[in-house]
Amino acid sequence: MASKPRWLTPAEESAWRKYIVASRRLLEALDDDLSRNGLSLSDYEILVHLSDAQDRRLRMSDLADKTILSRSRLSHRIKYMEGKGWVERHKCATDKRGTWAVMTTKGWNSIVKAAPDHVESIRKRFIDQISKADQVNIANAFEKVEDNLRKDLKL
């Protein structure tokens, strides 16, 4: 860095520290909770996107876009999930370069089984701790953070 660092102000530092300490611990706790159902938070997230999609299948490129994962991180993850029998990869009939990620019945059963515990864990550790106004503020703020990250990933 050639220019002088733009150090954080006390208010910025406070927001950043509170956010990062709580978030890292929150993600660990949710991962620990989910692991009792044999899933990780990233497995769960991918399975949710597939379960929302028509015929429970998405092109790898669309799945990468929805999860804001780089293609290499997503491929790595899907390979693992294929080993677990939760998804299969199918070649596109119409597009030789394209690949579909297809959710299996085993994958579907896994999130159906995990969902009630997972939602309880999200409530207890996150939603029930914050006000309705916080929910709206957080949705808006993280939408902006997400839009920027998404832009950056495409460069």
Add this chain to the structure above:
Amino acid sequence: MASKPRWLTPAEESAWRKYIVASRRLLEALDDDLSRNGLSLSDYEILVHLSDAQDRRLRMSDLADKTILSRSRLSHRIKYMEGKGWVERHKCATDKRGTWAVMTTKGWNSIVKAAPDHVESIRKRFIDQISKADQVNIANAFEKVEDNLRKDLKL
């Protein structure tokens, strides 16, 4: 779960999805940025706590408390950081059961070197994306999330 799952309302679902998708990706991006300076986000966080402490040392129990890490996760992390030469573990002279985590000169130099890039990366990916009001809201909301996680860790 015996009782009926308390599924999320659309507003809760939106807050949760926005938060989790952006946060997971944000943490990955910050980790990627920091890795150019040979550190991970959790290494950096631990080194910051040590650098703020008197004589750049903290009892392991105090460090676990500040980072909200379980003793086993912290021990695992400190063992790795000891291997890198960033910290040393010293037995307490006055308390046979106690151990200090002590930052080395190499550890100090590592965060001094990484800090300007890291703060730029926090600004670009997080602080500069949100308003001043968002900063205050996020600090307050995540303080409540943190207090609850902390309580839970002590049970």
